[in-house]
Amino acid sequence: MRRFFISVSLAAIVLTAFGCSAEPAENAPEPANVAVAANPQITDITDPDAAFAEGNRLLDENQTQLAIEAYRRAVGLNPDLADAYFQLGIAYALLAMQNQQAGVVTAPPANGKEVQKKTDSEKAFETAVKAYEKRIDANGQDHEAYFNLGRTYVKLLKDEDAEKAFKQAVKLKPDDAEYQTELGAIQIILAQYHEAIVSLKKAIDLDGINGRAQDLLEDAQAGRQRIDYVSNNKNTNQTVVKKTSNSNANMGANSNSNSTPKPPPANTKPKKENPPEKKPNKPGDRPRIVNR
Numbered sequence: 001m002r003r004f005f006i007s008v009s010l011a012a013i014v015l016t017a018f019g020c021s022a023e024p025a026e027n028a029p030e031p032a033n034v035a036v037a038a039n040p041q042i043t044d045i046t047d048p049d050a051a052f053a054e055g056n057r058l059l060d061e062n063q064t065q066l067a068i069e070a071y072r073r074a075v076g077l078n079p080d081l082a083d084a085y086f087q088l089g090i091a092y093a094l095l096a097m098q099n100q101q102a103g104v105v106t107a108p109p110a111n112g113k114e115v116q117k118k119t120d121s122e123k124a125f126e127t128a129v130k131a132y133e134k135r136i137d138a139n140g141q142d143h144e145a146y147f148n149l150g151r152t153y154v155k156l157l158k159d160e161d162a163e164k165a166f167k168q169a170v171k172l173k174p175d176d177a178e179y180q181t182e183l184g185a186i187q188i189i190l191a192q193y194h195e196a197i198v199s200l201k202k203a204i205d206l207d208g209i210n211g212r213a214q215d216l217l218e219d220a221q222a223g224r225q226r227i228d229y230v231s232n233n234k235n236t237n238q239t240v241v242k243k244t245s246n247s248n249a250n251m252g253a254n255s256n257s258n259s260t261p262k263p264p265p266a267n268t269k270p271k272k273e274n275p276p277e278k279k280p281n282k283p284g285d286r287p288r289i290v291n292r
Contacts, residue, residue: 042070048078055087064095082131082145086152089124096121121155128152143172147179154186162186170199177207184216191259193223 055070061288071088074079096119132149135142150165166183173179184199197220203213208248 039066042066045073046077047069048074048081048084051077052081052084052087055084055091059087059091059094064091064098067091068095080131080134082128082135083148085124085128085131086148086155089121089128089152089155091117092119092121125152125155129156135139141172143169143176143179146172147176147182150182150186159186159189163190174202175206177203177210177213180206181210181213181216184213184220188216188220188223191223191227193220193227196220197224201242 003103010228014148031067040056042051045054051070051074055074058064058067058070068088068091071084071091074084075088078084129149129152132145132152135145136149139145146165148168150162151167152157153165154164163186166179166186169179170176180203184196184203187193187196187199197217200213200217200220203210205219207213
């Protein structure tokens with residue numbers, strides 16, 4: 001019996017240590033399928049920038065779950081740290097992909113009805129948008145905030161909003177090759193090929209070894225050729241149809257003029273017909289009676 005109580009006491013101590021030492025961020029989304037024990041290397045960090053840097057290091061080393069804990073620690077210490085929310089969204093998306101590859105299946109809902117919910121990654125990116133907008137409100141010349149806001153919109157598949165943010169970043173810092181490249185990339189997605197070519201050529205001028213910009217430029221030029229080809233064919237077909245319609249109209253007019261008599265002039269009075277000549281009555285004919 002004494003051993004039993006000792007075992008229970010030890011288990012309680014372990015559970016308390018693992019369950020209470022972590023300090024989750026108030027604004028961070030709840031992790032899904034994350035079973036990470038509290039890591040003193042993370043929980044002892046008191047500087048949000050240091051926690052953010054630790055998250056980046058862990059993510060680079062493919063320690064995704066620990067990276068998530070580090071990013072959550074960072075935003076817990078500084079709820080306005082937009083870059084940490086963005087990286088948290090990246091980490092959650094990577095974790096979901098890893099779980100899918102490992103064959104991890106989520107349990108079906110109890111009522112049998114599947115409800116479409118936002119993923120942890122989406123929640124983190126949406127919080128990042130708010131944090132970047134807050135930075136921009138504080139400093140409208142923050143080109144990095146605009147650029148990262150555009151990147152966040154791309155993750156949320158809000159392409160038009162992303163283009164607006166990238167354009168503002170380029171406007172504030174036109175000599176940044178990365179800004180020009182990302183603007184060209186989103187313009188390709190929006191089928192704005194002519195505009196994308198301008199942006200990507202500018203990126204290559206700024207950075208001659210920008211391989212991504214060169215690849216994207218080829219895609220933009222191919223897209224422009226397709227658009228121009230379709231547009232030229234459409235104009236040609238419209239011209240042919242118009243000429244054919246005019247020819248048919250002229251033929252119809254000529255045909256009608258040959259078959260339909262012309263009406264008399266407006267001021268011409270119709271001619272009166274001469275009354276028939278009276279013939280003398282033949283013998284035996286009854287005289288014509290005229291009504292009076």
